[in-house]
Amino acid sequence: MxxxxxxxxxxxxxxxxxxxxxxxxxxxxxxxxxxxxxxxDETPLPGEQPAELVLRLALAKARAVAGRQTxxxxxxxxxxxxxxxxxxxxxxxxxxxVAQLRAMSGRAVVFHTGVAVLRPATGFERVVRVAVTVxxxxxxxxxxEHYLQAERPYDCAGSAKSEGLGIALIDAIESDDPTAxxxxxxxxxxxxxxxxxxxxxxxxxx
Numbered sequence: 001m002x003x004x005x006x007x008x009x010x011x012x013x014x015x016x017x018x019x020x021x022x023x024x025x026x027x028x029x030x031x032x033x034x035x036x037x038x039x040x041d042e043t044p045l046p047g048e049q050p051a052e053l054v055l056r057l058a059l060a061k062a063r064a065v066a067g068r069q070t071x072x073x074x075x076x077x078x079x080x081x082x083x084x085x086x087x088x089x090x091x092x093x094x095x096x097x098v099a100q101l102r103a104m105s106g107r108a109v110v111f112h113t114g115v116a117v118l119r120p121a122t123g124f125e126r127v128v129r130v131a132v133t134v135x136x137x138x139x140x141x142x143x144x145e146h147y148l149q150a151e152r153p154y155d156c157a158g159s160a161k162s163e164g165l166g167i168a169l170i171d172a173i174e175s176d177d178p179t180a181x182x183x184x185x186x187x188x189x190x191x192x193x194x195x196x197x198x199x200x201x202x203x204x205x206x
Contacts, residue, residue, distance in 0.1 A: 011119070011198065012072040016065040019155075021163075022077055025184040029193075029200055038064040038076065042089065050082035051112050051129060058114030059127045066118045073196055074118040076127075077184050081158030082110040088158045097148050097159040098141075101169070105139040109158060113180040117192035124196045130185040132175035134160065139169060 013033035015026055023035055038061035044053050062076025081088035083103060091097035111134060116127035147169060153161040160166050162173070162181050179186040190200050 011121075012069070013198070014065055014069050014072045014074050016061040016074055016076040019183060021156075021183040025179055025182055025186060026075070026189070028179075028186060029190060031198075031200065033075075036065050036069070038062075040064050042078070044087055048087075049085060050080040050087040050110075051131075053087055054078045054080050054112045054114035055127050055129055056114075058116040059125075062116040062118045062127075066120050070120045072120075073193065073198055074116075074120075075184075075189060075193075076116040076118070077114060077189075079111060079113040079157045079183055081160070082112055083107075083158075090155050090157055091159050092154055094148060094154070097154055098144055100159045101136075101139060101144045101147075102141075104136045104158065104160075105144075106136060108133055108135045109160075110134075111158065111160075111181055113183065113185050115185055115189050115192065117189070117196050119196045122197065126192050126195060128185075128188050128192065130175070130177050130180040130188050132173060132177075132181045134162070134170055134181065135172040135174075136160075136169055137171050143169075 013031055015033050015035045016038040018035055018037045040060045057078035058076045062074045066074045088100055091100055111132045114129045118125045151161050151165050153159050177185045177187040193200055
């Protein structure tokens with residue numbers, strides 16, 4: 001992205017993620033930014049609920065990068081599928097993706113997405129969670145296999161890539177922010193950036 005498109009007073013914006021989905025979403029705000037890996041252990045703590053996990057990890061990712069980028073505005077995010085209180089993360093393998101989709105077949109699953117915005121120079125630090133309820137169709141094994149071979153969504157929480165063929169797995173989506181399901185809730189992100197002093201539409205800082 002071209003930094004010359006915005007005001008010189010605009011603080012550096014860093015996305016604490018190497019996820020291509022989050023990069024593509026953040027690009028919609030048309031602000032210059034760079035991506036940096038936060039290198040945070042995403043293992044849930046004993047007894048940790050999915051809603052708590054995403055808040056902790058979003059903040060941990062932002063803080064990890066903020067320690068190296070003290071003059072920037074940092075965005076951290078995390079997503080977990082909540083299946084009856086059990087967190088479902090990225091499957092990583094085909095077999096795990098099959099197991100996730102079989103379990104979610106005909107069920108409602110809540111996808112929690114946390115987003116944190118930090119501005120170390122001013123002491124600003126906020127984290128919020130956005131929930132999306134996804135109601136899955138009753139899925140046959142052949143449908144699951146066709147979808148996985150076509151999309152290979154092994155880096156998507158719950159194996160559900162709704163912005164692609166995964167939309168055919170779903171009966172309904174309930175949310176105040178449809179971008180949250182893809183991986184970064186832009187309505188909440190834009191609000192937090194404004195609160196941190198970034199004029200999203202004006203492309204400058206306060």
